[in-house]
Structures are given as structure tokens and as C-alpha cells.
Amino acid sequence: MRKFFIFLLCVIFALPTYAASLINDTELERILTELVAPLATAADIPDGRLNVHIVNSDDFNAFVMGGEDVYIYTGLLTQIKSPDALQAVVAHELGHTLGGHMAQMSQRMSAEMTRTMLIQALGIGLMAIGGDPSLGAGVLAGSSGVAQQSMLAFTRDEERIADDMGVKLMARAKLDPNGFIDVFRQMENITGALESRINPNRINHPLTSERLSNVREQIQKLDSDYVPTNAPTPQQRSEYELARAKLVGYLYNPDRVATLYPNTDTSDAAQYARAIARMQSGNLDDARVGTLNLISNNPDNPYFYELLGDIEYQLGHYDDSVDAYEQSLKLTDNAPQIETALALVLTERRKPGDVTRAIELCKRALLTSPMPLTYWVLARAYDDGRADWARAEYYHMMGKDDMAREYARRAQRSLPHDSPEYIKSGDILNN
Numbered sequence: 001m002r003k004f005f006i007f008l009l010c011v012i013f014a015l016p017t018y019a020a021s022l023i024n025d026t027e028l029e030r031i032l033t034e035l036v037a038p039l040a041t042a043a044d045i046p047d048g049r050l051n052v053h054i055v056n057s058d059d060f061n062a063f064v065m066g067g068e069d070v071y072i073y074t075g076l077l078t079q080i081k082s083p084d085a086l087q088a089v090v091a092h093e094l095g096h097t098l099g100g101h102m103a104q105m106s107q108r109m110s111a112e113m114t115r116t117m118l119i120q121a122l123g124i125g126l127m128a129i130g131g132d133p134s135l136g137a138g139v140l141a142g143s144s145g146v147a148q149q150s151m152l153a154f155t156r157d158e159e160r161i162a163d164d165m166g167v168k169l170m171a172r173a174k175l176d177p178n179g180f181i182d183v184f185r186q187m188e189n190i191t192g193a194l195e196s197r198i199n200p201n202r203i204n205h206p207l208t209s210e211r212l213s214n215v216r217e218q219i220q221k222l223d224s225d226y227v228p229t230n231a232p233t234p235q236q237r238s239e240y241e242l243a244r245a246k247l248v249g250y251l252y253n254p255d256r257v258a259t260l261y262p263n264t265d266t267s268d269a270a271q272y273a274r275a276i277a278r279m280q281s282g283n284l285d286d287a288r289v290g291t292l293n294l295i296s297n298n299p300d301n302p303y304f305y306e307l308l309g310d311i312e313y314q315l316g317h318y319d320d321s322v323d324a325y326e327q328s329l330k331l332t333d334n335a336p337q338i339e340t341a342l343a344l345v346l347t348e349r350r351k352p353g354d355v356t357r358a359i360e361l362c363k364r365a366l367l368t369s370p371m372p373l374t375y376w377v378l379a380r381a382y383d384d385g386r387a388d389w390a391r392a393e394y395y396h397m398m399g400k401d402d403m404a405r406e407y408a409r410r411a412q413r414s415l416p417h418d419s420p421e422y423i424k425s426g427d428i429l430n431n
């Protein structure tokens with residue numbers, strides 16, 4: 001386990017400092033995608049085309065790029081308490097897109113920044129961002145640049161238009177536009193601290209109180225018999241609670257976790273946050289007890305098994321870890337992070353059949369979501385020239401082109417010329 005964490009830390013250090021790091025996590029992505037889907041439909045974006053990305057940054061921010069990629073910051077997710085408010089934020093950002101405010105902005109954004117924003121996150125879900133919180137500053141240096149461009153580059157008029165369009169989109173999607181009121185109240189609570197910290201350009205941004213009274217007016221213009229029939233279901237609300245708890249457990253220090261989720265809070269979300277925080281601080285036995293308790297109350301939640309797999313792995317209990325991940329995969333389909341985690345443990349356990357299964361899992365994960373860590377695990381699983389090819393892909397994704405070329409050349413020296421890995425190595429060399 002130590003080896004593994006050291007590896008992850010190296011990976012994080014290896015990222016160019018201007019790259020914002022994105023978080024890949026099946027549970028978070030699933031619930032957020034579900035919550036924004038009605039807005040996509042209302043904005044005439046075809047099914048499945050609006051992608052949600054989670055940016056690891058404490059900024060209270062979100063933006064839409066290229067009309068189909070929504071970037072939501074962890075600083076916003078951990079603070080926004082209702083899914084309706086989150087939908088309002090995304091509706092507002094889509095409002096900028098529909099209002100044509102984005103066209104100018106993407107020109108302002110350099111190609112390089114776009115590329116680094118799109119660098120895939122590392123690691124197994126949130127495991128990648130555990131560890132030393134001081135890492136954040138360097139890794140995320142660039143993300144505040146993006147935040148400034150997105151949050152501050154709009155004029156007062158553009159913000160008002162985006163709010164108006166956002167309310168209309170919420171109504172068209174049959175969601176609850178009062179989410180806007182939630183989010184502005186939330187913003188008012190943090191505005192003091194935020195505004196003193198942020199670039200003075202922010203003064204051009206409309207005041208939250210102004211925006212609050214404007215959306216109140218817009219909401220009053222809706223039909224008096226308007227019913228938000230598509231508003232999040234109780235199930236979605238509790239899934240959103242769990243997703244927030246997961247982020248808090250991973251991102252915040254134990255004291256902050258204890259303040260937000262005190263021991264007197266026995267909700268699943270609170271137990272989840274505490275179990276994760278305990279795992280993060282190395283208290284694996286208590287983390288395990290908490291997770292087993294969650295599982296016994298919720299035997300069908302795949303992500304509690306995923307957490308158990310992470311904990312058992314760190315305890316060195318490979319068999320239990322494999323069983324937990326297998327159970328998690330049985331309960332969810334298309335979960336590339338969980339497939340990669342299982343493959344990693346299998347390449348370490350190496351019972352008969354483990355390596356074959358690990359390769360199969362990596363290939364499946366790569367089909368849906370190519371991640372550097374998956375290539376890294378695949379390289380461990382192969383024992384021939386394909387390992388060099390997988391390393392080449394890993395370095396290629398990490399933006400280390402010299403290393404990528406070196407491994408691609410090495411792969412080509414030993415692989416048959418008609419093999420897919422030989423050809424893919426050639427693609428890297430020609431890149």
C-alpha cells in the first residue's frame with residue numbers, strides 16, 4: 001500500500017503546475033450527470049452529450065466549456081447543500097452558453113490551458129487526491145486562473161442574462177427554480193471571505209443581493225400553477241448527500257470533517273464522511289468498522305463496497321479487497337475506476353488467473369474512460385513488449401512525450417509488426 005501511495009504522490013508532483021486536476025469518481029459523476037440531464041434536454045443538448053467534470057479546487061465556481069462540458073469545482077460541491085441549487089448553478093452556466101457569452105471567452109482561453117484542463121485525473125477515484133493537502137497549492141495553481149477567466153470575465157449584464165436564462169431553463173426542465181435562491185443565499189454566506197480573497201476584478205461582478213432580487217422577480221413571472229415535476233427524487237437527494245460527504249471526507253482535514261459531520265450525526269452521509277476521513281488519516285480499523293456498518297444498512301450500494309475494497313487493500317487483505325470490489329462491480333455497470341482498482345489489487349495478489357483478469361478489466365476500463373493509472377496497472381500486468389506500449393501510453397497521457405517515445409520505440413523493437421500495440425506505439429511516435 002505504501003508503494004502505491006508513493007506512486008500516486010509522484011504522479012501528482014509530475015503534473016505540470018498549471019494543470020488543474022480533475023477528479024474521476026464513478027459515484028460523483030453518476031449522480032451529477034443524472035442531476036444535469038434535464039437541463040441538457042431543456043437546452044436542446046442531445047442525450048448523453050453534456051459531460052460533467054469535477055475540478056479539484058476550493059473555489060466556489062463552475063463553468064461550461066464548448067457548450068457540452070460542465071466543470072464543477074469541489075469548493076462549490078462541498079458547500080452547495082441542495083441538488084436544486086446545484087442545478088441552478090449549471091442552468092446559469094448554460095445560460096452563458098446560450099447567451100453567446102462563451103464564444104469570446106474560449107478565444108481568450110489559450111489552447112494550452114484547454115489541453116491541460118482536459119488532462120484526465122489520476123488515480124482510483126478520489127484516492128488520488130488524498131495525502132498531503134499542501135500538494136493542492138502547486139497542482140491547482142492554474143485552476144484559479146481558469147476561475148478568474150470564467151467567473152470574472154463576464155459583465156454585469158451578461159450575468160443578469162445568464163440568471164434570467166437559467167431560471168427559464170429550470171422552468172423548461174420542470175425543475176425547482178428556487179434553487180437559485182438557495183445558491184445566492186449560500187453565496188451571501190461566503191461572500192465576505194471570498195471577496196476579500198479574490199482578485200479585485202470581482203467588483204465588476206454584480207452583487208449577490210442584486211442577483212437574488214432579480215431571480216425572485218423572474219420566478220414570480222412563472223405560471224402560478226407551475227409544478228417542478230422533474231425536481232430531484234428523495235433517492236437522488238440522498239445520493240447527492242452521499243456524494244458531498246465523500247468529497248468532504250477526502251478533501252478536508254479530520255477536524256473539519258468532525259465539525260461538519262459530528263459523531264451525533266448518524267446519517268449514512270455522516271458515517272460515510274467519517275469512514276473516509278478515518279481511512280485518509282490511516283485509522284484503517286475504524287474506517288473498516290464504519291464501512292461494514294454502512295454496508296449492513298445498505299447492502300445494495302456499490303460505492304460502500306468500493307470503499308471497503310480500498311480499505312482492505314490498504315490493510316493488506318487482498319482477498320477481502322478483491323471480494324469487495326467484485327461485489328461493487330456486480331452492483332454497478334460501467335465503472336472504470338472500480339475496474340482499475342480491482343485490476344491493481346489483482347496484479348499485486350497474483351493468484352492463478354489474476355493477471356489475465358486484471359488485463360481484461362483494464363481493457364474494459366480503457367474503452368469507456370482512458371486514465372493514466374489504468375495504463376500503469378496494465379503495464380504491471382503484461383510481461384512482454386505490451387508492457388512497454390502501456391507505459392508509453394501512460395507517459396503520453398501524462399504529457400511526458402520524451403518518455404512516451406522512448407517506451408514506444410522499445411515496444412516496437414519486441415512486438416510483432418501487425419499487433420495492435422505495435423501500431424498504437426507507432427501513433428505515439430508519429431504524434
Ligand SMILES: [Zn+2]
Pocket residue numbers: 092093096151154159162
Ligand atoms: Zn456567470
